[in-house]
Amino acid sequence: MSYKVLTPEEAAAIIENGENIGLSGFTAAGTPKAVTRALAQKAQAEHEAGRPFKVNLFTGASTNSHADGALAQADAIDSRTPYQSSPDLRKNLNSGKARYYDMHLSHISMYMRYGHVPSVKTAIVEVAEITDDGEMTLTTGAGNTPTYCELAERIIVEVNNYHPKELKGMHDLMLPLDPPDRQPIPLTAPAERIGSTTWKVDPAKVVGIVYTNEPNGVAPFKPSDPITDKIGENVAKFLEEELTAGRIPASFLPLQSGVGNIANAVLGALGRNKKIPSFQMYTEVIQDSVISLMKEGRCTFAAGCSLTVSDEKLAEMYQDLDFYKSKVILRPQEYSNNPEIVRRLGLICINTAIEVDLFGQVNSTHFFGKQMMNGIGGSGDFARNGYLTIFTCPSTAKGGAISSIVPMVSHHDHTEHDVDIIVTEYGVADLRGKCPRDRAEELITKCVHPDYQEKLRQYLALTPQGHTPHCLAKAYEMHTKFMETGDMRNADFSA
Amino acid sequence: MSYKVLTPEEAAAIIENGENIGLSGFTAAGTPKAVTRALAQKAQAEHEAGRPFKVNLFTGASTNSHADGALAQADAIDSRTPYQSSPDLRKNLNSGKARYYDMHLSHISMYMRYGHVPSVKTAIVEVAEITDDGEMTLTTGAGNTPTYCELAERIIVEVNNYHPKELKGMHDLMLPLDPPDRQPIPLTAPAERIGSTTWKVDPAKVVGIVYTNEPNGVAPFKPSDPITDKIGENVAKFLEEELTAGRIPASFLPLQSGVGNIANAVLGALGRNKKIPSFQMYTEVIQDSVISLMKEGRCTFAAGCSLTVSDEKLAEMYQDLDFYKSKVILRPQEYSNNPEIVRRLGLICINTAIEVDLFGQVNSTHFFGKQMMNGIGGSGDFARNGYLTIFTCPSTAKGGAISSIVPMVSHHDHTEHDVDIIVTEYGVADLRGKCPRDRAEELITKCVHPDYQEKLRQYLALTPQGHTPHCLAKAYEMHTKFMETGDMRNADFSA
Numbered sequence: 001m002s003y004k005v006l007t008p009e010e011a012a013a014i015i016e017n018g019e020n021i022g023l024s025g026f027t028a029a030g031t032p033k034a035v036t037r038a039l040a041q042k043a044q045a046e047h048e049a050g051r052p053f054k055v056n057l058f059t060g061a062s063t064n065s066h067a068d069g070a071l072a073q074a075d076a077i078d079s080r081t082p083y084q085s086s087p088d089l090r091k092n093l094n095s096g097k098a099r100y101y102d103m104h105l106s107h108i109s110m111y112m113r114y115g116h117v118p119s120v121k122t123a124i125v126e127v128a129e130i131t132d133d134g135e136m137t138l139t140t141g142a143g144n145t146p147t148y149c150e151l152a153e154r155i156i157v158e159v160n161n162y163h164p165k166e167l168k169g170m171h172d173l174m175l176p177l178d179p180p181d182r183q184p185i186p187l188t189a190p191a192e193r194i195g196s197t198t199w200k201v202d203p204a205k206v207v208g209i210v211y212t213n214e215p216n217g218v219a220p221f222k223p224s225d226p227i228t229d230k231i232g233e234n235v236a237k238f239l240e241e242e243l244t245a246g247r248i249p250a251s252f253l254p255l256q257s258g259v260g261n262i263a264n265a266v267l268g269a270l271g272r273n274k275k276i277p278s279f280q281m282y283t284e285v286i287q288d289s290v291i292s293l294m295k296e297g298r299c300t301f302a303a304g305c306s307l308t309v310s311d312e313k314l315a316e317m318y319q320d321l322d323f324y325k326s327k328v329i330l331r332p333q334e335y336s337n338n339p340e341i342v343r344r345l346g347l348i349c350i351n352t353a354i355e356v357d358l359f360g361q362v363n364s365t366h367f368f369g370k371q372m373m374n375g376i377g378g379s380g381d382f383a384r385n386g387y388l389t390i391f392t393c394p395s396t397a398k399g400g401a402i403s404s405i406v407p408m409v410s411h412h413d414h415t416e417h418d419v420d421i422i423v424t425e426y427g428v429a430d431l432r433g434k435c436p437r438d439r440a441e442e443l444i445t446k447c448v449h450p451d452y453q454e455k456l457r458q459y460l461a462l463t464p465q466g467h468t469p470h471c472l473a474k475a476y477e478m479h480t481k482f483m484e485t486g487d488m489r490n491a492d493f494s495a
Numbered sequence: 496m497s498y499k500v501l502t503p504e505e506a507a508a509i510i511e512n513g514e515n516i517g518l519s520g521f522t523a524a525g526t527p528k529a530v531t532r533a534l535a536q537k538a539q540a541e542h543e544a545g546r547p548f549k550v551n552l553f554t555g556a557s558t559n560s561h562a563d564g565a566l567a568q569a570d571a572i573d574s575r576t577p578y579q580s581s582p583d584l585r586k587n588l589n590s591g592k593a594r595y596y597d598m599h600l601s602h603i604s605m606y607m608r609y610g611h612v613p614s615v616k617t618a619i620v621e622v623a624e625i626t627d628d629g630e631m632t633l634t635t636g637a638g639n640t641p642t643y644c645e646l647a648e649r650i651i652v653e654v655n656n657y658h659p660k661e662l663k664g665m666h667d668l669m670l671p672l673d674p675p676d677r678q679p680i681p682l683t684a685p686a687e688r689i690g691s692t693t694w695k696v697d698p699a700k701v702v703g704i705v706y707t708n709e710p711n712g713v714a715p716f717k718p719s720d721p722i723t724d725k726i727g728e729n730v731a732k733f734l735e736e737e738l739t740a741g742r743i744p745a746s747f748l749p750l751q752s753g754v755g756n757i758a759n760a761v762l763g764a765l766g767r768n769k770k771i772p773s774f775q776m777y778t779e780v781i782q783d784s785v786i787s788l789m790k791e792g793r794c795t796f797a798a799g800c801s802l803t804v805s806d807e808k809l810a811e812m813y814q815d816l817d818f819y820k821s822k823v824i825l826r827p828q829e830y831s832n833n834p835e836i837v838r839r840l841g842l843i844c845i846n847t848a849i850e851v852d853l854f855g856q857v858n859s860t861h862f863f864g865k866q867m868m869n870g871i872g873g874s875g876d877f878a879r880n881g882y883l884t885i886f887t888c889p890s891t892a893k894g895g896a897i898s899s900i901v902p903m904v905s906h907h908d909h910t911e912h913d914v915d916i917i918v919t920e921y922g923v924a925d926l927r928g929k930c931p932r933d934r935a936e937e938l939i940t941k942c943v944h945p946d947y948q949e950k951l952r953q954y955l956a957l958t959p960q961g962h963t964p965h966c967l968a969k970a971y972e973m974h975t976k977f978m979e980t981g982d983m984r985n986a987d988f989s990a
Contacts, residue, residue: 081928094962099930104879104912114882115742116915117928179748179841179882184679247610253674339880340835346674361907369903369970370961376912384599384879385834387609387674408864410967412856412907417599417871420611433576433612435594466865467589472905472971472978475864480968 002132003157006208008038011156014207015039015122017046017053018078022120022148023067024127026060026306026333027259027285028216030141032124032158033066035210043076054078058112058120060143060305060333061105061284061377062086064217072098081117082108083375094371102365105284105378106337109147113178123152126212128163134203137168140216140314141306142330146175146199154207161213166321172303172329173199185340190254190282190303191329220288220310224265227394230425231262232269235350235390238421238428240275248348248388254282256342256382257290258351259308262392264289266350271298282345284336284378286328288313294327303329305336305378337381349386351379353393353422356447357409358440358456359468360419360431362391366411368479376413383418395424395449401487403452405443407459408475422447436468451489458493497627498652501703503533506651509702510534510617512541512548513573517615517643518562519622521555521801521828522754522780523711525636527619527653528561530705538571549573553607553615555638555800555828556600556779556872557581559712567593576612577603578870589866597860597867600779601832601876604642608673618647621707623658629698632663635711635809636801637825641670641694649702656708661816667798667824668694680835685749685777685798686824715783715805719760722889725920726757727764730845730885733916733923735770743843743883749777751837751877752785753846754803757887759784761845766793777840779831779873781823783808789822798824800831832876844881846874848888848917851942852904853935853951854963855914855926857886861906863974871908878913890919890944896982898947900938902954903970917942931963946984953988 012035015021025031039055046053054076061083062068068086071077075097077089082103084090092098103111111117125145129137138145139160149155174195176182187194224232242248255270257263267289270276281290281302288309293299307330309317317324335341342349354373355363364379366372383389391414393404404424416436422429427446431439437460444456455478462471478491507530510516520526534550541548549571556578557563563581566572570592572584577598579585587593598606606612620640624632633640634655644650669690671677682689719727737743750765752758762784765771776785776797783804788794802825804812812819830836837844849868850858859874861867878884886909888899899919911931917924922941926934932955939951950973957966973983 079928079930093930095960096932099933100962101928101930102912107912111927115740116883178744179839180684180744180746182839182841183683184681184835184839186679188678189675245610249673249675251675339838340679343834344674344677344679346677366963369965369967370958370963372962376910380879380910380912384875388611410965411963412910413912415871415875415907415910417597417602417875417908432606433574433596435574435588435596437591438594463865465590467595467867468861468865468906470864470905472864473975475971476967483967 003206003209006210008034008210011035011208011210012038012042015055019122020056020058020118020120022058022123022144022152023063024125024138024143024145026141026143027062027308028064028218029306029308030126030139030143031063031067032126033064033214034158034212035124035156036067037070040070040074040076043074047075058148060141062374083377085374090372100372102375104376104380105333106339106381109144109334112147112151119151120148121153122156123148124156124158125149126158126160128160128167129165130157130159132203134201134206135198136201137165137198138171139163139167142171142173142332143305144333146173146332149199149201150175152205155201155205157206157209159209159211161211162215164318164321169197169325170328170330171197172331176334185335185338187341188344190280191301215311218308218310220312221261221264224261224268227425228262228265231392231423232265234423234428235266235392236269236273236276238423239348240273243276252277252279253346253348253387254280256283256347256349256386257281258379259285259287260352262352263350266392267293271296282347284333291317301327303331303336305331305333337378339381339385342382342385346387347382348388349382350390350392351383353391355404355406355409356391356393356422357406358443359436360416360439361409361412362414362419363409363411364413368483369410380414383414388420389418390421390423391419392423395426395447400449400451402482403449403478403488405448405452406478407456408470410476410479455491455493462493462495498701498704501705503529503705506530506703506705507533507537510550514617515551515553515613515615517553517618517639517647518558519620519633519638519640521636521638522557522803523559523713524801524803525621525634525638526554526558526562527621528559528709529653529707530619530651531562532565535565535569535571538569542570553643555636557869578872580869585867595867597870599871599875600828600873601834604639604829607642607646614646615643616648617651618643619651619653620644621653621655623655623662624660625652625654627698629696629701630693631696632660632693633666634658634662637666637668637827638800639828641668641827644694644696645670647700650696650700652701652704653707654704656706657710659813659816664692664820665823665825666692667826671829680830680833682836683839685775686796710806713803713805715807716756716759719756719763722920723757723760726887726918727760729918729923730761730887731764731768731771733918734843735768738771747772747774748841748843748882749775751778751842751844751881753874754780754782755847757847758845761887762788766791777842786812796822798826798831800826800828832873834876834880837877837880841882842877843883844877845885845887846878848886850899850901850904851886851888851917852901853938853955854931855911855934856904856907857909857914858904858906859908863978864905875909878909883915884913885916885918886914887918890921890942895944895946897977898944898973898983900943900947901973902951903965905971905974950986950988957988957990
């Protein structure tokens, strides 16, 4: 092997204050670990020595605690894009210590190539293998690796021996030409291949290799509970009815599913409902429940951007890698989330909302209009372009003191134009073709918790006039009353 | 000619109460006139006789006064989608008399084929010519004509002899297969042709033909004024700088431009700025200024969904039709506004905002959160997917009593994730890559009217914490103070 072998500390020493760094991977899957951890230590040492040290961090999506977590704890992140979910980084960006640009995940790599966001100087890439001529087998997340490697002046490679070299064959990697030369993406089914199984970089750009051996560190999701189970059943029943009505083709359509407990419960319910045919997925994150459904034959193929499964589940997959290599493809997020493909394949898109309003607008990112939770992620790439767009949420939070359905969402990530169906544990609101007043009635009747139905009808009665019967002076009464009193039920909508 | 010739009244008599009707055209261009006018008269007669009569109206976009206008005056519209701009219909939908579903214009035809919105029973189609075997040459707007003709049980054809049969050749018409069979759209440049010049329908579905001879009735836009001229110059100068910086390819990229006075001023300014190369357009509506730029050689090709030019300009084009047929293509809105194409071609998208907020969210549809103006139209199809997304607006309205830049927009149509650049007569705010705080500062410094700069800084100071420093209790203070006192400058942001 002709590359220079470095310790993580030697690799971190290369990186300068103020540098733009691009990481491989997507979520904890495929994100480098050792160099970012060493970089956080370097930042801490620099700060202790009275010298400034911060970097601008570009990733696929969220990372692991060794990247966002460690770097945020060391206050080593100046600006950050396109997504995060780290408790430490969240604290920093909500306090103004770090600057966060929350983007659609299909946009970041082209925005960087176009020059809309600064280019990366250094790419840090986790691989299962790199050949002498620069051919890299990525690990479990594709992310923006091709773009970051292409644009970076130098590449630091983490060869993580935890992952078998036999992962080669699971990826389908490519970069589009940019306008005015871009061509149609010739993909018409999740399982087709249009790229290469490895990503080749100029070996001269590889400034060093760090050897590691550690798992992604993905914990299993919490088990489902009666509320998430009921949401899952409601989604499955709704899709079954759509099939029966002929509004979904009899062969079904590929699914996109968000991440988390509710998504796991939804996938579980779809798996159990045998009136729904076995299905394929074209999604962003492939999580534990998908793998379980594959073993049962309910999910026949999954194309995504990352294999964000628990360490336990990944170990299980590595025991039977040939089987899973015939059932899983990982593509860069510019392709897994591409509007062209989402619309062409006709995805059924199921994502989770933080809150929803009476007119079908969805908040996916902020608490009370100001505190960033994670980011919009890929939900906008899918919701705008899907065959059918569903958002799910429990009807209440904080023991009932918060209604997830409010007069006006406190942050708008998905507008009324992008949302077809809302599902809570109480039922399914079908917003398709309905004017705002009819949407409000549908949501109150089908989805709102009984404690809030009367309250929300009172809000609507405040301003009988207008296409959208909003009363701006009271639009955030439920939110402000919660902030003042700890309970949205104290909202006062008397005229 | 083997079709039955009908009077408009005879054609209107076919249509029943409660029917779903699909109209050809897009804006006043290509929209039928005589049958809808007669239908409004029929509705009025029915109402006078004490019988209910309303229809559900599906169109390409806005129409002419003979469709939305006449039918709304007769209170003959129950539900309406996907767009309108009629003063009479606006009154009805804001008062709750009519139900309006405001959609992305690229979505409606596929949503109807999928079954998400009801299918049309009758299509009314304006043509320049129809042959005995059902081959129709459309007039000046393509709209959703192929889908409506395909789904309708019966078709009423208005042969409008005002338009020459020689329009044949200006259209490029097609229908996609639906998922799971949809294929890539093989279009890689605005001027390529992928469809047919006419649309063929089953002659047996044509229940009758009505002969007409009348212009579209499109009035010229108001001339530009110093404010719109300055906005246009700011856009042109910004694009010139982006070219110089290499962030736009030297050959430039196709333009999409919204409709109206500001759009006309922007196109005029781009035409005058000779540092910007001659350009092509891939847009929704082709308006007067585009035709002027074609004559000057500044616009070399325009692909769109409608030729919404003034009657005077259209007469001028018909004098030189061969020239314009080599420079103009009209496609169905499912193609003119298609995200796949918008992203592939890398459009520079320039649309107009009603209001913008400190964090880059855009309101395109509502006044004070409740009164619908027109609708989102195609702005979302383009803004989300463009190479570069620009929104323009004058910094103030109502003689300065309204600031177009507010703490929070009163309706969200384009989220922060979809907006790159804001331009007012004061300057250009570049929001790319910036966190919400930095976006707010950029907007206040570059775009906000001096009367409101201090006011908006006071708002930001109310809640120093949070990724997005909103104070929900005061987010609509400027709006509510305007409603109470007639001037946003009376907003009180003292802590």
